[in-house]
Structures are given as structure tokens and as C-alpha cells.
């Protein structure tokens with residue numbers, strides 16, 4: 001392999017875009033394309049489209065799209081070189097060693113260094129837990145919580161000594177850059193060039209990304225002191241609210257069972273896994289974010305959320321309701337008996353009872369309604385408050401059976417006459433002037449004939465040469481399409497195909513237009529192509545004649561005008 005563009009082309013050939021994206025987005029075949037729910041914006045009906053023959057994807061909702069590399073970069077939040085490296089590794093494509101060509105080389109190197117350090121740290125914490133005499137507190141904790149040796153090994157659990165320089169000494173002995181270790185969130189800088197351990201006297205839960213790189217850590221204190229948990233801060237490799245604990249080892253089962261169970265804590269997840277419930281992830285202590293929900297969306301659209309039965313748990317459930325709604329995920333809520341968390345519950349009652357509890361999980365909307373009504377209190381006052389609280393939610397549901405059923409349910413539960421709710425909804429929709437941002441797509445604004453010509457060139461590129469020197473600009477009026485065709489005319493002769501045209505375009509609008517048109521059906525059948533070509537040629541000729549007529553008449557050359565008019569009639573009659 002001599003250079004990067006060759007390697008890139010190799011990877012593109014090997015890494016089928018439907019296969020790659022299909023690992024993260026549930027894709028269904030629809031005509032010549034595959035469609036699914038967009039992982040990059042909130043949507044309930046799929047507008048995310050993947051085209052296998054062109055090896056591109058495009059979301060008709062948010063406009064994002066590109067090739068397999070663009071997807072990898074956006075989905076995993078990586079830069080190009082890292083994406084090339086990841087995909088090349090997956091598909092066994094050797095890469096050239098020198099990466100000087102890339103400006104983001106430094107960033108990639110930094111991330112690689114950080115991965116190395118987090119991996120070292122995970123090993124260190126793990127070996128302290130297993131072997132160090134001072135790790136007894138950690139071992140005692142896990143045995144008290146019934147965590148097995150297998151679980152400890154599988155999740156690489158660890159223990160941080162209650163010292164300011166435990167990890168610090170270890171990293172120094174391994175010749176690690178302490179500055180890098182601080183960048184990875186493991187050490188805290190103290191004055192100039194001095195550091196101390198961030199995690200001290202804590203149980204350690206390493207957090208992994210989908211490629212099984214250790215990206216960060218959670219640390220739980222053993223006594224009652226505060227804070228109970230600390231996590232890796234925001235670093236170049238760890239982004240709060242983005243990862244789900246355990247997703248790297250759960251996503252296959254989540255897809256297989258078409259159900260994800262979300263718990264709050266590390267221990268909840270570990271204990272459930274130990275009881276054979278494999279499709280479970282933890283939200284890492286924070287309230288669920290839409291990024292986290294979107295991560296799951298590629299594997300399943302069915303989620304059961306387990307919240308602790310305390311106030312904080314209830315509030316978290318209420319907060320997550322609109323997030324699920326926006327992502328088109330049908331979420332249910334399982335509420336544990338008072339005083340229990342998933343960990344204690346499953347240890348006490350076993351996994352069968354736990355599964356029964358899951359079966360009884362209520363749709364999150366019911367949970368939401370019950371909680372809202374309970375919070376608003378009784379009487380007319382409470383009813384009015386509850387109604388004004390849920391109206392915007394009903395509006396969000398859009399027209400259709402879902403809203404109908406929920407309005408009915410709300411009427412039942414609240415005792416408010418259903419007719420009144422519908423009346424209020426009508427009133428609300430009349431006063432709201434919000435229009436869907438996407439109701440008017442790019443294409444409807446373009447001129448039909450521009451698109452026809454463009455479509456012809458894209459689907460039958462062998463005709464590009466015919467128009468190259470024919471003043472085709474005369475029959476295209478849209479500046480974006482003109483810009484794209486210019487690039488195509490310039491690059492196609494040497495490229496021989498249209499695969500890389502998007503790379504030569506500067507503006508995102510042009511890139512998007514190109515993808516949309518590449519994905520559209522050909523307007524012309526094989527048989528009608530040559531006729532279409534000659535019609536476009538004729539059109540160009542006619543525009544040219546009309547221009548000449550205007551010029552000649554402006555100059556007063558009536559003889560010329562007459563000759564040109566005859567020529568135009570001649571063209572029309574052909």
C-alpha cells in the first residue's frame with residue numbers, strides 16, 4: 001500500500017456501507033435503498049437512507065450524509081484518520097505507516113496515547129483489587145455485594161488505593177507522561193508539574209467504548225462520605241452523557257432480544273448481568289440524555305427503564321419521557337418496590353421474579369400521566385394544571401392513533417371530559433404557527449428541468465462528454481447544480497466515475513444536493529436516454545438562437561433576425 005487515497009479506496013471497497021451502518025442503525029430495505037431511524041437527529045419515522053450501489057447515506061430529515069467514513073466519523077465522534085484506521089483494521093486493509101499527510105495526526109496520536117494510559121490504569125486498578133494486600137477493602141466490598149470473580153474479570157473492575165500517589169507512582173514507573181495522564185482525567189494537576197491521583201479509596205469501574213477502548217472510569221466510595229461517585233471529567237476520549245456503561249458487551253444481545261433495559265448504577269448493571277440478564281446497560285449516574293437514547297436506537301426500539309422508587313428516580317423518569325418520545329422509542333418504566341434497587345431486588349428475589357417485574361412495566365406515558373396527576377393534586381385546580389402540563393406533549397404526538405389513545409387515557413385518569421381536551425387541542429393547534437422545518441424539501445424548490453438534466457448526467461455518466469463543450473449552463477438555472485455539474489465535467493474524464501465527486505465540492509449544500517440526486521431514481525430508462533440527450537441538445541441550441549435573436553434585434557440587424565427566427569422554427573419542428 002503506497003498512499004492513503006489508495007488505502008481509502010481499498011477500505012471503501014471492503015467496508016460495505018449497509019453492513020457498517022447496519023451495525024448501529026436498524027435498516028430496512030425499501031426499494032433501491034435501505035432506510036432507518038436517523039442516529040443524528042430526533043425522528044419517529046425513518047428518513048435516514050442508505051444506498052448500497054452508490055455506497056452513500058443521506059438523511060432527508062437533517063441533511064447529514066456522506067460515505068462510510070463520514071458515517072464512522074460522525075457516529076463515533078472521531079476524525080478522519082482515526083476512522084480510516086478503525087475501518088481498515090476491521091476489514092484487514094494494511095495502512096501506510098507515515099501519516100504526515102494528515103493535519104489531525106496530532107489529535108489521533110493524543111487519543112492513542114490516552115487509550116494506552118487508560119488501559120494501563122485499568123490494569124493497575126484491577127491488579128490492586130485482585131492481588132494487593134491493601135486491596136482487601138475492595139475485595140470485601142465486592143464479595144459483600146455478591147459480585148463474582150468472573151464478573152470482576154469480565155468488566156475489569158478495580159480498586160484505587162486510598163493514597164494521593166498510588167497510580168501516580170505506577171504510571172511514573174511505566175515511563176508514562178503524567179501530563180497525558182492528567183489529560184485522560186486520571187491525575188489532577190497541582191501547581192506546576194505536580195499531580196495527584198483523582199481516584200482514591202474507591203471501587204473502580206472502567207468504561208469502554210464500542211471498540212472496547214477504555215475511555216474513562218467511575219469510582220465509588222466505600223463508606224458514607226461524599227461524593228458517593230466520581231467519574232472521569234470531560235476528556236478528548238470521554239464525553240459525559242454520551243456513553244452507556246456496558247453497551248460494548250450488551251449491544252449484540254440487545255439487538256437479538258429487541259429490548260434494552262436501562263438501569264441507573266454500575267452495580268445494578270453488574271448484578272443483573274450476573275443473573276443472566278445480558279441486555280442491560282447503565283446510564284452512568286447521570287440523567288438519561290438523548291445522545292444515549294440515540295446510541296440504543298440502532299439496536300432496538302424497545303426500552304425498559306428501571307428507576308429507583310425514590311423522588312430522584314421518579315424525576316429522572318419524567319425527564320426522560322420527552323426524550324424517548326422524540327426518538328420514537330417505545331419506552332416502559334418498571335418501578336421497584338419501595339426501598340429496593342435492581343441490585344438488592346434481584347439478589348433477594350432472583351432473576352425470574354425480576355423478569356416478571358419487567359413484564360409488568362408500564363408504558364412511560366402512563367407513568368408520566370400518573371405522576372403528573374399525582375403531583376398536581378386533586379380537584380379542579382389540579383385538573384387544570386395537569387391539562388396545561390400535558391397539552392404540549394399531546395401536540396408533540398402529532399395527529400394519529402397514538403395521540404388519540406393517549407388523550408383517551410388521560411381523560412380516563414384525570415376525569416376531565418375528553419371533548420374538552422380535544423377542544424383545547426384544537427385551540428392550541430390553531431394558535432400555533434409552527435411548521436415542520438422539513439416540510440419543504442430542497443428538491444421542491446429546484447426547477448424540474450435542472451434536476452432532469454442533472455439526473456441524466458448522474459445516472460448515465462457516459463453522456464457527460466457529450467455536453468462538456470456545449471454551453472449546458474444555458475439550460476440550468478440553479479447555481480448549486482451548476483457548481484456541481486462543473487466539478488463533474490472537470491473531474492469525470494480523469495476519475496472515470498462519480499465516486500469521489502463529493503470530495504471535490506466545497507459547500508455542504510452542494511454535497512447534500514449531490515447525495516440526494518444520486519439517491520433518486522433515474523428519470524430516464526435505458527431506452528429513452530438517447531432521446532433525452534438529443535432533447536437537451538436541442539434545448540441548448542434553442543436558447544442559443546433566442547439569445548442571438550435578442551442580440552441581432554438590439555443591433556437592428558433585421559435580416560439576421562429573420563434568418564434566426566427561421567432557424568428556431570426549424571428546431572421546433574424537428
Ligand SMILES: [Zn+2]
Pocket residue numbers: 038039040041048059060061062063064
Ligand atoms: Zn437525520
